[in-house]
Amino acid sequence: MIAYTVRRLAYGFATVLGVLTFLFALFFLYATPEDMARRALGEKAPPQALEQWIVNHDYHHPLLWNPDNPGQTLIVDHFRRMLTFDFGRSDADDVLVTRRLRKGVGPSLSLTVPLFVGGLFVSISLALFVATFRETYIDRAGVALCVFAMSVSILLYIIGGQFLIARVLRWFPISGFDPSPEVIGRFLVLPVFVGLAASFGEQVRFYRTVFVEETNRDYVRTARAKGCGDGRVMWHHVLRNAMIPIITRVVLAIPFLFTGSILLESFFAIPGLGSITVDAIHENDFATLRVMVFLGSLLFIVGQIATDICYTLADPRVRLE
Template sequence: MIRFLAKRLGQAIVVILLVTVIVFLLLHSVPGGPARGILGPQASPQAIAAFNHEHGFDKSLVQQYWAFLSRLLRGDLGDSYTLNQSVGSLIAQRLPKTLVLTGMSTLLALVIAVPLGVWQGRRRRGLTDYAVTAVVFIGYATPVFFLALILVIVFTEKIPILPPQAPQTQSLAGLFADSRGLILPVLAGAIATVAAFSRYMRSAVLDNLAEDYVRTARAKGASERRVVWLHIMRNSLTPIIAMLGYYLPVLFSGALVIESVFNYPGMGLLFWNAAQTSDYPILLGTVLVIALATVIGSLLADIVQALVDPRVRGAIR
């Protein structure tokens, strides 16, 4: 197990380094560079040269990347060009709110998707299974921003029972104090996730229904409820656990869109505002945090999967 963890940690470090290189090169390949984005298209060559010299953009890309990496190892993500704050403090303010949004959406999705997948697996190829599958595929194929807009139109205009935007607050306590404003963002994030997880759960249940241990449990006189909810569901959760870690990039990208639609004060809104003002330190810091969360999520998913599934533990050994 220790060798497995060491190997996965080494792979995680390599992935994060590659992400920093790719994102750094992409952000610096924008026409005009950061100076043109911050100072505007009418900026004089002298102003651009002064800006580049002040922020080190007049050096070679290798020198700029090494300076960036050195600051990153010290925990310094740089300073925002437009907000006059450190990127680390801005992310520290916004990240907990994004985690609340993604966490609540994922929890709601699992509460719905796991029983739904089990129910579909037991009633496979029936009329209700086909009907639910059609609805699930529609939810899975619909873009997140479109789902969010539909929810806004239905529940704030046609049936005006919910506010059109999330609570505008600087604290987590303020978010929960106005819980009605969280309903639509959480629901928008959960719909697409339910569609994905329920399909995986249904497939896993179908695979486990054909296993020998199911026939053995039934032959021993175990009730159908016990067979399904104790044996089949436990073994069917393994791919869902693995999927949670690998699904983190999708969850975060969905949160970025949802936050922009509902004006939710998280990292997504911070990212979009930075993109509009060409605030490169914020863009780079946000992408790095998402990459780090993805790598950590994948690592935790592998560890939990090894603890849950004896077959994975045997393969690791």
């Protein structure tokens, strides 16, 4: 198990290096330091101001190779900063990137945690419900509904939700965010609802399959023979035994709670980490973008390893070699 974990960590490290290299290449293929300076200073800024910006932000070093001082290139600086977690300041407004991360994580979590927990409860209870009535028209209608829900793009849910629920029915604000406890709820209901609508189809289908498989097992027949009702069988026995696949999914998803939801945050004007990523792309803000990508890849690797480990904890038959 330890050998396995070490090996996975080594793979993970290589993956992160690859991601960082790829990001560097992609970014500087697309943008030059002059483009970044222009974006930061505006269209009217004279050439001297652009040059000054480039010097002030240390982008005047060569990209890959500096014959005078091999250590002073943008790529060396890029790796040094990321691998030592020295994130520096944003290219767009000189704010410490760590400060922006700290500010963004709260709004992100206040959206992703209810979405995650709510999604879990809604999909599991709906899946249990349709699994209870399997092979009836309720089940078949459920399948149709789920497949339909899975096929529609999340953008349609967002725009449709904003139009129908916020504009026509006027139940919630169209967009926005305010962390004060009095109003935070009303901003979150609609994005959470839209997020649920976009994801429940796939989840319900998955859990239903798991539950239906479980309902054919011997212990279910035993429980019924002993006089258990449908509700107790499904919510007590089946749900508990279906925990392994559920845990796998859940653990894999947890790291991404921190990276926020790019589309939902962007359309609902929630100033979370997803918005920061989008803004960094729009603003040619390499310093912030690379941190978001770097952290995203780290979290992905952590999630993968944690899932593997959870397998062994939840099911003693699984061994990591």
